[in-house]
Amino acid sequence: MIGFIVKRFINYAILSAIATLSAYVLASLILNPAGRYLGRNPRPSDETINAILNGLGVNPNTPVVARLWTWLVNLVTHGSLGDTIHNTSVISEMAARAGTSLRLLILGTIIAAIFGVVLGVWGAVRQYKASDQVISYASFTILAMPSFVIGILLMIMATGLNNILGMQLISFTGEYTAGLDGGWWTLFLDRAAHLLLPTISLALMGAAGYSRYQRSAMLDVLSADYIRTARSKGRTRGSALVRHGVRVALIPMSTYFAYSFATVLAGAAVTELVFSWHGMGEMLVQAITESDINAFTGAILFNAILVLIAGTLSDVVYAALDPRVRV
């Protein structure tokens, strides 16, 4: 079992590393950091621009391989990811933003997983009954919405609710109310209120996807011979499905979790942008619009590490659930 997980971890680590490095190379080839200075008035001299770009290590005149090497050496020797175009270090920028993104991601994923599994199992057991139809159509509808539409619809609804109540019950712009005074408790409540809509938005999307997958995994299990065996021993149908069925139907979910995680990341980034959160998603998009190669690579590295963790975690769950992979 340890061997299996170590192998999968190494596999994910290599994939994440290569993804980050190729992101760096691609960004270096596509983005033009010099463009930002050329449009300035007065236009800085070529020497100045070159000096700035050299300082950041993003001068297009240096071969990409050489720049990549410098970047890598910096990372290994100083633990540095270089500076952003605003002359702050990428690491500090990430440190300021990572918490915001993680809060949303972790909460959203956990809620999505719980609801997805429960609704999926329920739908499968009640296949083609009214409750299954409702769950199915609801999840299809949610899956048919881009994440920004969900976010904006939630905001429209919250505005409506706030108007009806005549008070700011649900806040949804930004991550907290700027300049709010008060004790620890007030600040916590404020943050929780701001967290509500983005989390719902992310959890809705995740739960819709997971429930469809869990439903079909559970349907496969419903017809399995061992359910029949469990019933022949004296279990009722419901108890056989719970004790024997769900346990087995969770196994493919752990793999699906790893594969769907990239989608979740994209959804989280979009959600951050829609709700004006200063998270890693915003950093990534801003980096591209500002042609900031170092910041972009940093953001990608952050995502790659999350994929690495999520992938390994799902393999641990997989190995824990399925005795057949335990060597």
Next chain:
Amino acid sequence: MTNSAPSLDSASPRLRTRPRHGDTPSNTSEHLLEVRDLRVTFPQPGGAVTAVRGVNYHVDKGEFLGIVGESGSGKSVSSLAVMGLLPSSAQISGDILFEGRSLLGRSDRELSKLRGEGISIIFQDPLSALTPVYTIGTQIAEALQLHDRNLSKLAANARAVELLKVVGIPNPERRAQAFPHEFSGGMRQRAMIAIAIANNPRLIIADEPTTALDVTIQAQILEVLQKAKDLTGAAVVLITHDLGVVAGNADRIAVMYAGRIVETGTVDEVFHAPSMPYTIGLLRSMPNLATAGHTRLVPLEGRPPMLSNLAPGCPFAPRCPIAIDACRTTEPPLTPISGKPLNASACLRVDEIASGKLNRTGIYPVPEPVALEERAEIVPESVLGVEGLVRHFPLTKGSVFKHTIGTVRAVDGISFDIRSGQTLGLVGESGCGKSTTIMEILELAKPQSGQIMVNGRDVAAMSTKERRALRRDIQVVFQDPMASLDPRLPVQDIVAEPLTVHGVPARERLQKVRDVLDLVGLDPSMASRYPHEFSGGQRQRIGIARALVTDPKIVVLDEPVSALDVSIQAGVINLLEDLQEKLGLSYLFVAHDLAVVRQIADNVAVMYLGRIVESGPAEDIFNDPQHPYTRALLSAVPVPDPSVERTRRRIILEGDLPSPTEDITGCNFRTRCPLYQLMDAAAQEQCRTADPERRIVKGSSVACHHAEHIGLMS
């Protein structure tokens, strides 16, 4: 329900007289189980299908009932109805009485109290029937705790180990901790039996319990089942398609056809004096070890009807050679045969058959052999020679750094030779290497070691072009006729495919396809249809036609009839025999069914763990096997004749086939060899240290040091 967990010691007499709690059974019926006019209908998109159409039977306490039928006869559906395990969409009518109380219409909760405690069931496929994520011990303990809430987990586990011991699993304490995938097929089926007998049920239903297993394992399981029956005193209903399986064990038999019981009676009556033409035909079409090889098989033409589209009258009438007009209008009820109270038969002409007015053996005509002038002339020459063929697979371990920890000796130096017009039967249990052998031959590539000669030429020395040309001469027919035909291509394209490889022009191809379809007994006008429009037997004929389209010299037949229903097998075997005569073909016939091999093979080679342990003329090997393995294998084959079954002594091999990775010094059969046990220390020493060479003993070539002492075994 019971507070004490009764021990399974056979000496314990209270097992059979165990007091039963709950409501007192209203003893209106003296039968343990009585099924009355059971009908089961499944609603389907294309119209409802009635899978069981009015079935009546009963089982008494401690009785052994065999229910025999081909696929689609409704035998499993009727037993699942008894357990209350049919899908909720199934419409069930009639009545099922267990200990006098009706089971139909009871809630799942009520039935679940009875399942496992009163009636238990053993399913066919023991791999999928056990939950993969729980240990064997847990799954047995679960069955115990479900019916005895007061049983502690510890006590349940201890009982589970005890039960594993009862069903003959070595090292039960350790094996209880194992997961189903760590068990072999036979061991899983033993565990299933342990679950079934855990609560001392009064009735055990065994639904094809040995179908997926090898013949030596089948013999073991049947023995365990008999033991379980003796220990618990339960009645047993054994459902099977194999008449041989029930011949030795059952008290009574019910034969099912098209959703009904068409004949029932004591085992002797049904086997020796069958009165329903279907039973007669089934018994005559089965290759039988005792009679095979001398007479031609008598095929039962046609196929079972579609239950979704049943014509009026007797469902067997279209296949029945003695059907009269009345048969096509009225469906005969199951009527008792005069003078035999236990026997009944559903045939309008039952009196004529029972009284002997209609001669049983004369009902089905014996097919004529191929006329002499149609037979091909054969020049005796070697067409396929295999010399010291070896195929080893490295066994790797470690997920991070792979390293070889052993070798799977799938094929470990085998040699044989097939002459033109001859059939070599290659037999052995699954895992013995027979499939690997034919795959190696069909690749026509240089083997790891050894030599493959086709038409006297070494394939290793050939160029790609020569090899492709050679493929004309060697063709293959696979086991599963559905899987071996591409469902997306019409039959003419399937059959013509080998010709496209050799650049035959389209018009010629079409003509050739028509010729071979005609040759295998299919209407050439059906060439534009798709495989799904054909029945199993017809599909296998298409597979044979494809193999013959290039005019090959050798046809490799990989279990060509084992996926077919018994009544269809005979027709395909006869066809293969006829084609061999007409075209002078050579066959390499791979099978696990020894009776089929006996029917068709001229020579036989028996494989065990990648080696050929005995080979020689079929006649000699089947009549007087010289190797202890061959002898055990032959003795494990059930014979569809109750008097033979009861009198003969079975040699039961112990344990499973060892893993081919195991390094067994000396003779690799000695770990399971019954003869080894009987030899003295010096002789055993020889088995342990020296690998036996093949040598000629009484006409066959045997790899055993002590073949001369084979007589000790019987």
Next chain:
Amino acid sequence: MSMLEEMPIADTSAGEPATVTGRKPVSRFRLVVSRLRGTPRFWVGLVGLVAVILWAAFGLIPNAWNATDLDVYNMGSSPTGLHWFGTSDIGEDIYAQTIVGLRKSLVIGLLVGPLAAIIAGVVGAVAGYLGGWWDRIIIWFIDLLLVLPSLFLFILLSPIFKSLSWVALIFLLAGFGWMIMARVIRAQTMSLRDRDFIKAARFMGVDTWTIIRRHVLPNVSSLLIIDATLGVGGAILSETTLSFFGFGIQAPDVSLGTLLAAGQGAAATRPWLFIFPAAILVFTVLSASLVGDALRDAVDPTSGVNRD
């Protein structure tokens, strides 16, 4: 499940053609069609999809305004008899704009779905059939593409595609939309490879490419059709998300994404600017995925039966 085998309906074959008495055997195709007909989900999706396509094609005819017309007398108007979906701040007719945007989104979706399915089919079949190093490299490449959200890659590549026409976006979306399906096709191919009819073809000497073309691809075609259908919705979603953030369709071209971006700011105060295009978008994608899901259920032989 042995019980299902017991039921003769599972065997789709017919009686002996020599003694044909009953109905014609049900072919797989007809079985799928008859299953589809019995699925309400399929009809809902199909009717929805056809309606959307017809509306996109002919919806402008009864409307008095074109997408580029500006009604300076009715700027920022809510839905009225004159402007069915209302107007924008500068007097654009939202109804006309929605139809034009929908056309573009539909064209992109209908092209990207099948294109991605074709790539998935070829790559998956090659990896699954050839196995060995080919398989490892392809799978590794797919995993690499799956590690990072393709949205980020689209955004990174957008500077290149902005300079090209919107048609380039089709290839970009198809180029990153095939990976998961390729894995499914590969798994399917690997099980096909062990089927006897493929083995038979190999032993006859049929060469690899012919086997993939003649035997593998036709046998995974049902999966590819499903994938192509489901891919339509997925592609529309990707396109709108990209365009929403300004990385996809560029002015003067209009798509549902750019419309939604324009309407976003006013979503809370003048919801018609956002709600109408959003509803059409959701309706379109939902219809396509309902059809795809119904197809998947109909093709899967074990689905649809009430199994308990």
